[in-house]
Amino acid sequence: MALRPVQVNIKALDDSAVGRFWAEALDWGVSSEGPGVTNVEPGGGFVRPDPVAVCVDVVVVPEPKPPVKNRVHLDLATTSAAHQAELVARLRALGATPADVGQGDVPWTVLADPEGNEFCVLEPREVYRDTGPIAAVVVDCADPRAMARFWGEAVDWRVHEVADDHAVLRSAEGVGPYLEFLRVPGVKTVPDRVHLDLLPYPGDDQGAEVARLRALGATDLDLGQGDVPWRCLADPEGHEFCVLATRS
Numbered sequence: 344m345a346l347r348p349v350q351v352n353i354k355a356l357d358d359s360a361v362g363r364f365w366a367e368a369l370d371w372g373v374s375s376e377g378p379g380v381t382n383v384e385p386g387g388g389f390v391r392p393d394p395v396a397v398c399v400d401v402v403v404v405p406e407p408k409p410p411v412k413n414r415v416h417l418d419l420a421t422t423s424a425a426h427q428a429e430l431v432a433r434l435r436a437l438g439a440t441p442a443d444v445g446q447g448d449v450p451w452t453v454l455a456d457p458e459g460n461e462f463c464v465l466e467p468r469e470v471y472r473d474t475g476p477i478a479a480v481v482v483d484c485a486d487p488r489a490m491a492r493f494w495g496e497a498v499d500w501r502v503h504e505v506a507d508d509h510a511v512l513r514s515a516e517g518v519g520p521y522l523e524f525l526r527v528p529g530v531k532t533v534p535d536r537v538h539l540d541l542l543p544y545p546g547d548d549q550g551a552e553v554a555r556l557r558a559l560g561a562t563d564l565d566l567g568q569g570d571v572p573w574r575c576l577a578d579p580e581g582h583e584f585c586v587l588a589t590r591s
Contacts (some may be wrong), residue, residue: 345499345554346541346586347514348522349391350398351417351480354408354536355458362401364457367437368419369399369432369476380404385475385584397477400540408459408536412444412483414582415537417462418451418523420471427452431464460536471521471590479521481537484580490524493579496559498522498541531581534566538583540573546583549574549588 355361359514362381366373372386380539383399384391391398421427431452438457446453450466465471465483471478483489491510495502504511522539543552553574557563564575564583573586 346497346543347392347499347557348480348539349393349542349587350400350540351415351477352538352540352585353399353401353456353460354401354404355401356405356407357458358401361456361458361460362399364413364437364439365401368406368456369400369437371399395427396475397480409533411533413461413537414483414531415535415539416460417537418466418471418479419462419476420474420479421465421467421474427464427466429579434464435478458536473518474520477520477540479523481523481525483527483583484524484582485526485530486580487524487526489579490492493560494522494524497556497561497578514548525573535583538585540585540587542587543589545589549586552584553586 344410353361353500358379358381362373362383366383369383374382374384376382379402379520379526383401385396389396419430421430431454434454439454442453442455442461444453445459451463453461454464455461465478487508487510488505489507491502491512494512498512500514502510502512508526510524513519543549553576556576558577561576564577565581566575574586575583576586577583
């Protein structure tokens with residue numbers, strides 16, 4: 344049994360506007376599976392779920408983003424200094440704003456989407472040359488080694504690097520974005536606006552996967568979701584994530 348990360352879930356007051364922003368940012372298409380949910384995914388005949396692609400789903404909620412930095416964010420890849428500058432300028436024109444998260448003098452640019460969700464536009468890095476527009480899904484944490492142990496068992500992605508200050512996972516196929524855990528000071532204090540959604544493989548049982556995750560250290564989470572087909576959980580440091588139902 345295993346789970347695959349299939350989408351980054353972003354909460355928003357206006358899912359359509361935020362979804363359009365991210366579609367333009369990633370040069371992807373936009374669709375809707377119903378009121379309050381905007382899907383952002385690659386074009387060119389893309390069919391969910393893809394073995395390695397991580398899409399973006401923007402889901403409407405009634406509360407605005409609290410005035411604290413998200414503990415999960417996206418890093419966007421660039422291919423040259425000119426591409427980085429062009430992308431930053433284009434994102435600013437689309438409604439992104441500069442964000443100060445204490446980064447200091449760094450070669451990447453920190454921005455926030457129109458509802459304040461932070462993300463980074465990276466300088467060109469060889470490691471991200473084949474990831475597509477999303478270089479990495481980055482999670483702030485206290486113990487990257489512990490996160491690598493949990494997530495390395497929770498999903499079918501391989502652990503690439505583990506150190507005291509960071510851990511890195513990527514799909515077994517060696518393509519698509521990375522999942523990175525970075526050690527940061529402070530602790531999680533509020534539910535995040537951004538989280539990962541995981542999907543079982545066809546033939547695997549959602550309930551059995553949830554039980555497996557609990558045995559690894561996940562806990563059940565009640566976010567007021569009510570009777571829904573997905574299961575809300577938190578990893579050992581409290582990062583929310585969902586286990587989706589397999590699609591028929």
